[in-house]
Every structure is written in structure tokens, then in C-alpha cells.
Amino acid sequence: MSSQPGQVSEQKSAEAMIVARDVHKWFGQFHALKGISMQVKKGEVVVIFGPSGSGKSTFIRTLNRLEEHQRGQIIIDGIELTHDIKKIERIRMETGMVFQSFNLFPHLTVIQNITLAPIWVRKWRKQKAEEVAMELLERVGIPEQAEKFPAELSGGQQQRVAIARALAMQPKIMLFDEPTSALDPEMIKEVLDVMEELAHSGMTMLVVTHEMGFARAVAKRMFFFDEGMIVESGTPQEIFGNPREARTKLFLSQILTH
């Protein structure tokens, strides 16, 4: 009987790709997430922003179980995240993730980075995986780099390979954890262009970023995090035009003034 509440909510949120209810997380005594609740529908692009240490990265990492939440409920595409490793692996197959520091595998070439999971996890034939990988490299604009090693690429190129690697598993959801924060200014645009194209293609995206231009252009909703809580949420028009909370106003004025 104990599994019933979970099943009910799975039916209710049939079209919601991500459901988080009252999610809490502690690191030792530190209360990093203090009851985060949000829903993301299929095809929605959601931007999370806020000062460092506000829990936005921690939250996005709980969604594919890179961090374990200790209270509350997370349901990804109808599958509830529990200790069940099979469910965790299914959710990881359906969510792609892009990291601030790229985290490409340095001992593998670009194409090997992209084909690794399709070959070993999805059990595709090598030839099929490589065809898909080349299509993805075309899509992110660097097919000519396929045989190079990550260290031979610029930061922007590495991040685009990381996006292609995540897309190769054909995920339903893409999580971006500050994807442009480690990039030189002239490389930020090439990564944001790829992300915008992805957003327009109908991908469900959850993006932690301070790129307010990107948020304005493609975000459907925005969440402002501070001290482990959602302080304010709304459409970009509401957040930029008429923020309700003083903390949101202060933070926006700090990051938009220069």
C-alpha cells in the first residue's frame, strides 16, 4: 500500500516531465535545499538563477541522482527517484547533463566520447552510433573535430561536444549546470546558439545560468534561488519587468549593471 501515493501522483502529472515536491538536501549539518517544489512540462525551457551557494546546482544534480535528496519526492517522466538502481539508471538514460567544466573523457577522441554510452548502455552497433554521433557533431557545428582529443579543442568546442555527448543518448530532458560559466566571452555565444537551437527544437530543458539574454530569448519560466529556497518564479517578462521580491531586484541589478 505504501507505493500508492507515488502511483497516484505519477498519473496526475502525466504530461509533466519533471516533478519536484518539497525536496530537501543536507550536506552534514548544512541545509542546502529547503523544500524545493517545481514542475516542468514537456518542451518547456526553464532557467534557474541565483547567487552562488543558493542550491541551484545541487537541485539540478538531484534530478539525475548525482546528489541524493533526503526528503520530498522527485518524479522524472513518470518514474519516481528512489534507491532502486534500475530506476536511477533509466532516469539517467532519459536525462542528458551538461556541466560547467565540460567533463569530457580526456583519454577518448571526440567521436569516442559521444558513442561510448550509446554503444555500451543502449547496445547500439558501432556503425549506427557513429552515424548518429556525426549527425550530432554537424548539429553543434564541429564535424571536422571528430577524431581529435578533447585537450586539442577550445573551451567552446569542448562544451559543444559535451552537449552532443548528452544528446547521443536521445534524452527527453536536458539539464545544464552553468554551461557557459567556465568559458571565455567570445566562446559563450557559440554554446548559447546551440542551446537556443535545441530549445526551439522542442527539448525539455532545465538550465542553471546567469546568461540573462538567453533567459529572455528562450525561457518560458524562470526561478530565482536563494539560500536553498525558491524566492520567486515567473515568466521572463515578470522577472525582468516587475520583480516582486527585494532580493530578486537586488540580484538582478547586480548582474545586469555591467
Added chain:
Amino acid sequence: MTTATSEDIRPPEPPGLIAWLRKNLFSNWYNSILTVIVGVLVVWAVYAGIRWVFFGADWSPVTSRPLLYMVGQYPVGQIWRIGLSLALVSFLFGVSWGVWGGMMRAFSLSLAFILVLLALLPTESAQYTMEIRVFMVSAALLIFLGYSIGKQSWISSRITLLIWLLSLIVILVLLRGFGGVLPVIPTNIWGGLLLTMVLAIGGIVLSFPIGVLLALGRRSKLPVISFFSSAFIEIVRGVPLIGILFMSSIIFPLFLPAEVRIDRLVRALMGITLFSAAYMAENVRGGLQAIPLGQFDAARAIGLNNYYTTVLIVLPQALRKVIPSIVGQFIALFKDTTLAAGVGLLELLSVGQSILQANPNFFSLQMEVYIFIAAVFWVFSYSLSFASRRVEAALGVGKR
């Protein structure tokens, strides 16, 4: 304002020989004096050394019994079995060179060099026949035959690995013999370089996988596995190798039923393997700790389970980082095989000692014997370290 052309600005010319000498050796009066003194000493030492090697030394304890150094008391009539094994190994090194290049090229060329050296061995011993010399040259040629075969595209690295594994088993059977067909040569009359190589290669091949497993075990999240791995590593590392060898050859059999008798060579090999595995584990653990946490995040995020993460992402990077210390460990193991003399195995060093003891005329010739043995060890150790630098270069260690 005009921009500078390549005519205007050139990199500075590298200094000439005279300038280099002045800068590095004769920069001031006391450096000049030091240079002259050290120069005289070096020239004198080299001259004295060469004169001793070619005119002063009496190499008869080495040249009179070359086969004893190579194979111990292995019956001369059966020596073709060792030759066949050597030919097989040479051929396989050649094939591996063709398939993998890099490190295997260095190994193959070192082996070819050693074989040619053996073919030209200056000895008057009647045992060391022309056939053996011709055989050594043919084995060297087999390396190059193997290379040209290994270059063919149908030989994959998987096939090569399989052939290596099978060959090692074939060689063991060939050397020891089996019921009826090939007379059994008990391991207690194996000796010399043959025994040293069996201990060293066996130790390396066996201790590497055990060491990797121990390193992974020590970092395991399961407390039982982690505890036993740590305990094993710490206990073995706290005991001298000679103690472990005594334990494995004298104490260990006491716990076995009387009818179970494990070969003395196997017992020594077990001791060497376990000892080396403990050190190997700590080397590998160093590499594991150097893997950034982001690599684990990325591997999990694309759906790899723990096993794939370890095998496909973590180990390839970790092992690459610790190649220099792993090879250092292999070289130490190779030299440590001399301790097997302590449990009655006649490896290279103890063959030398027994030759010295057997003939009173050789009593004053210890230096020659020990220098010869040191040179043999050096040649093999240096080949290993040379090969490791090749493999580091091929894998781009320090770059990727």
C-alpha cells in the same frame, strides 16, 4: 607606422659550441677549475674501466659455462625446448610490434639486440655450439618476420592478446614437460636466466591484475571488501620479501595436507606475486585518486553503471597516469627475483655464486662474476624503462 615583418624580428640564434662551453663549463675561475678536475677524473675512470674490462679482467668464470648462466642445470639434450619457447616469444614480440608499435617496438628491438649479443658471445665453451649461435640470430630474425605479419590488417589486438595468453601456457608446458611425451624436467633443476625470467614475467603478469583489483577494493564503498584489501596491502607491505618467500615455501606447506605438494617454483612465484601486488595496488590507487570527480559525474550522467565507469573511464586514465611508477615496480620485481635464492632456487645470481664456489681457481674472480651479472640485470631493467618512456610518449602522458 609599419608592422614588423619577419625580416625585422628573428628568434635569437642558438649559441655556438664555444659560447655554450663558456656559459656552462667555464663561467668563472672556480667553475673552470672544477671542470678540469672532473674532466680528468672522468677520462681516467673511463680509460681504467675499459682497460680492465678488455685486458685486466679474467672472464673465465663467465665464459667457461655460459649455458649454466642461461638455463641452470636444464639437461643439454632438452635445451631445444627452451629454444623453441624463446623463438615463440621473439616471434610474438615481433607480431606485437606490428600491431601496437610504441612500447612493443622498444621491447622487440631490445630483445633483438640481446639475441645478437648472445649470438656473438665470446666463449670457448664447447657446449655453446655453432647451432646455438645460429639459433640466436634466427630468433632475432623471427622478430622481424613477426613484425611484417603483425602489420597485416587482419591481426587485431584482441587476437594478439589471445595468442600471447595461449603461448604463455604452451611455454610453461613445454618447459616442464608432460606425462610420457615430453620428459618432465622438475623445476628444481631449472636455473639461471631462465628461472629469473620465469619468476619475473610470471610475477609481472600475475601481480598486475591482482594489484588493480586490490586498489579498486581498497576504494570500495563496501566496508568488508575495503577492510580486507587494506589489511592485505598493509600487512604485505610491512613484511620484507625474503620473509614472505620463507613463509610461502616453508610455513605455508605445513598447513597443507601431506599429499598436496606445491612445486617450489610455484610457491616462490606466489610469494613474489603477492608482494608485488600490494605495491602495485598502492601505485594504482594513486592514479585512481588523481581522477577528477567530474569524470564520475559525467559517466553516471550518460547512464554508465559502476562497472562500465570503472573499466571504460576510470582505469584507462588512472593506469596511464601511473605508468612510470608501475614500470618502476616491475623493475624492482625483476631485481627482487634474486631473493628467491634464499629459498633454494638457483636463479642467475646464485648460479654465479655456485660457479665461484665450485672452482677454487675462481676464488679471486668474484668481481668479474658480479659485474657480469649486474650488467645482465641492467640491460633488462633499462629495456623496461626505455619501453615505458616509449609508451608514455605514445599515449601522450602529461599532455592529455
